[in-house]
Amino acid sequence: MLHSIKIIRPQQWVKNLFVFIPMFFGGSLLDTTDIISSIVTFIAFSLTASSVYCFNDIIDAAADRRHPV
Numbered sequence: 001m002l003h004s005i006k007i008i009r010p011q012q013w014v015k016n017l018f019v020f021i022p023m024f025f026g027g028s029l030l031d032t033t034d035i036i037s038s039i040v041t042f043i044a045f046s047l048t049a050s051s052v053y054c055f056n057d058i059i060d061a062a063a064d065r066r067h068p069v
Helices: 002-010 010-026 032-059 062-067
Strands: none
Touching: 002 032, 010 032, 032 062
């Protein structure tokens, strides 16, 4: 389980928090529709990024074995 979490790199999701900035500057922090849309966007961006990291790990597995660091 811990290895699976490490592979999807949740620490990289922090940059996806930028999707909430337009709500702040647009004055819609309390708009439920905008909140839900931003949360869905954050999740979609995060899962997309994680899938790219996993795909890259699979493609680069042979090269990573030669350079374990």
